[in-house]
Amino acid sequence: MMQQVETIHLYHTNDVHSHFDSWPQISRFLRSKRELHEAENKACFLFDIGDHVDRSHPFTEGTTGKGNVALLNRAGYDAVTIGNNEGITMSKKALTTLYESADFDVVLCNLEETDHSIPRWLAPYQIYETEQGVRVGVIGATAMYTEFYARLGWHIEEPRQALKKIATQIQHKTDVLICLSHMGVHEDRLLAEESTLFDVILGAHTHHLFTESEIVNETLLAATGKFAQYVGHVTICLDESKKVIGKRAEVIHVNEMERAEEDVDEVNELISTGNEAMEERVFYNAEQLKQQLFTESALSSFFGRAMVEYTNADCAMFNAGIFMGSLEEGWVTRRQLHSMLPHPINPCVITLEGRELLEIYNLAQNEDWPKLEIKGLGFRGTIMGKIIFERLYKNKQGELFAGNRQVVQGETYTLATLDMFTFGFFFPVLQQAEKEYYMPELIRDIAGWYGKQKALAKMNMSEHQNEY
Structure with a gap:
């Protein structure tokens, strides 16, 4: 009978999304586990499976994600893969320099x-070797947002095929093969069904939680949900021939981890650091612009005009729930814009036929939508709020107009909107329509741009009047 000669410990996190409230406990827990296993002469690896970065948090925004990297460094991570928040909410330059340190x-x-x-x-993969000589191969992959990556200057490949290709290439160089998958649980299960090469798939993206492992085709699947609520722990046992003879998984809730008095101060310091980095003035706001959830407002008019002018679209559509506060009179800083519009949402211009635009306008009149709770889609608010249209309206005769043009069947019109509406959940017609995403601009960048243009125009007008 073969004797167990090596136990490898894997600790993993996923979809933290810059939820740092429990990060001090997690970091302390991971460092202590590594010290424990190393003292026992057992191999230990720490992995993050993507979406650690989320630009809705001031620390992440203020440090362009590099603060997240510093936190991962301090915790002692061995490897990470990226999620869509690292991949498509950051500019190409920001992602290229994100991991410099x-x-x-x-x-x-x-x-x-x-x-x-x-x-x-x-690197497409890494092979680590334990003190006992066991070779641990690690391959990572992220979800395929083809059009978004292309707009940012990247090429994204179908992840399962890429993973299987690399796994085949390195299988004879490894004793254990681990996948860091930011593809989602459905894709993870398909990968396990299609290939027997992976011993463990550590999952992410769909925020799924496995309190114990799921086994598919002899591959162990593990995942820790979202928002730094759990840390995953996978144990792999090998015999003297370096063959895997046992695998198990568990999750540890942050409430089970040691807390310290300074933890709250550490979290508050992250917020302060981010806010201080964003005190740069963007534009002077001549009047207060108040937020309203269930009706049009001065703020929604400001943002609607910003969307139309920036994109040159015929009209615009967005939901009032995107505003997380008002804009006060006076200087507006990057911090205030971020606080008001924290969402990692890009603007998008969609070309629609008249009948399609009328369908969207009518769908938006749904009386249940304003109080609808929204989760995911990049939205960082709570409820939908009223659907607001800019330059799309009905006259007294009930005829729909986009700007100065009547909306009629057979003609085309351009609608500026939020990328979250293009995924088909609220307006199915938008999923297949011709569209142009604006990247890397986020909607707060558009608001800042428009505020600057208004302030400059007002200044130029004053100077012109002074000449006379």
């Missing part, structure tokens, strides 16, 4: 430059 590997096999070369800040 990383003490860990970025493992990702399905992202390339547009000329198909491998970006210098990542």
Whole structure:
């Protein structure tokens, strides 16, 4: 009978989304576990499976994500892969420089430059060797948002095919093969069904939680939900021939981890650091613009005009729930814009036929929508709020107009809206329509741009009047 000669411990997090309230406990827990296992002469690896970064948090926004990397460094991570929040809510320059100070590997096999070369800040895979000589292969992949990555100057490949290709190439160089998957639980299960090469798939993206492992085709699947509520722990046992003879998974809730008095101060310091980094003035606001959830407002008019002028669209549509506060009179800073519009949402211009635009206008009159709770889609608010239209209205005769043009069947019109509406959950027609995403601009960038333009126009007008 073969004797167990090596136990490998994997600790993993996913979809933290810059929820730092419990990060001091998690970091302390991970450091203590590594010290414990190393004292026992047992191998230990720490992995993050993407979406650690979320630009809705002031610390992440203020440090352009590099603060997240510093937190991962301090906790002692060995490798990470990226999620869509790292991949498509950051500019190409920001992502290219994000991991400059990383003490860990970025493992990702399905992202390339547009000329198909491998970006210098990542590796398709890594092979680690334990003190007992066990070779641990790690391959990472992220979800395929083809059009978004293309707009940012990246090429994204289908992840399952890329993973299987690399796994086949390195299978004879490894004793254990681990996948860091930011693809979602459905894709993880398909990968396990299609390939027997992976011993463990650590999952993410769909925020699924496995309190114990799920086994598919002899592959162990593990995941920790979202928002730093759990840390995952996978144990892999090997015999003297370096063959895997046992695997198990568990999750540890943050409430089970040691707390310290300074934890709250540490979290507050992150927020202060981010806010201080965003005190740069953007524009002077001549009058208060109040937020209203269930009706049009001065703030919604300001934002609607910003969307139309920035994109040159015929009309615009958005929901009042995107505003997380008002704009006061006086200087507006990056911090205030971020606080008001924290969402990692891009503007998008959609080309629609008259009948389709009328359908959208009519759908938006649904009386149940304003109080509808929204989760995901990049939205960082709570409820939908009223659907607001800018330059799309009905006259007294009930005829629909986009700007100065009557909306009629057979003609086309352009609608500026939020990218979250293009996924088909509220307006199915928008999913297949011709569209142009604006990237890397987020909607708060559009608001800041418009505020600047208004302030400059007012200043120029004053100077012109003074000449006379």
